[in-house]
Amino acid sequence: MPAHTGAAPTVSLQPRPAAGRYAYRATASRQQPSHCGERGEHGEHGEHAKLAHALRVHRQLLSHAASAIRTLSAARNELIAQAIEDGITPATVSAVTGENVKAVRVIALAYDDLHPSGLPRSARLSGLQAKSDELRAAETRRDHITGRREALIVTALRNQVCDDLELASLTGLTPDHIRRAGRGIART
Template identity: 65%
Template sequence: MPAHARSVSTVSGQGRSGEGRSAEDRPAAGRYTYRAKASRSEAPPHAAAKGERAKLAHALAAHRQLLSHASSAIRTLTAARNDMIAQALEDGLTLATVAAVTGENLRTVRTIGLAYDDLHASGVPRDAHVARLKAKSDELKAAGLHRDQIAERREALIVMALRTQICDDLELASLTGLTPDHIRRASRGIARPA
């Protein structure tokens, strides 16, 4: 092979292998790999904040619905118990007996009895009235305690949101269905980050 051909072949071979090396060693390829790893392992701070806000919004919406169901159950139980109070009074139970069994004061029991003016004696025995009133009153008390527990958990979520400043007062009012004044009262004494 002539010397001229040999030198061309060697130079072009180096050029090819040189190009191959520079493609592998290009900084852009290294940066691309690093970026891909970083995006998988670390979420940007604003994405984490959005995720926290979404979790909080979901939890507050769930508590709002639970409170709505609990309040509805209490209204239903109260109406049923008031019917029983009125019927028991119509059947001859005294105000004092009904008040003692239900835990209501005499004035409330009298007001409930007067609200029903179209009742007739049912013939149900005194002891049966007492047992039914006690059972319904206990059920109503348990429903009230359940609602209070849900409200306490919601208040804890509100305090957490105010401390971490995930939401402002108006957003929290919107998410909870409470007034902005309630949220401001809940925020008193809470240390917020500067």
């Protein structure tokens, strides 16, 4: 059977085995998938591949950062509730964590099964301060990654390497967010 050069796989039928069945053998297509923004020039394909890879990496990094923030927030909230249960005032906890007093009270009310720990006040506050600092550092890392992702989106839109829908797919954002990010950008 002659080699097929289209997008469908090449199929060859083998002679029927004794049981009367046929063997299906397919080979991968040699045609490369079309990328958005590709105009047949090798440089643009390379730029597309680099931007697509960078956007996928940033999406993964943001996912990890969000997971770390959730974990740290839960741990810090439990420490806040335990500090209130240990008799530390909401104003003191607010000053240590940077949360407002109302938020501290709401967090403390969410944990109703805690008992006094017996830890000294200074140990409780130093642990709370350390966890709050870790959370702020994780939020700063997330904001930095988000800023770099936005810069990559602007670069892709400016150079017309990808369209809005592909950028939305690569970043995990909505096409509307991509359109808003692209407003006012001079495209080459």
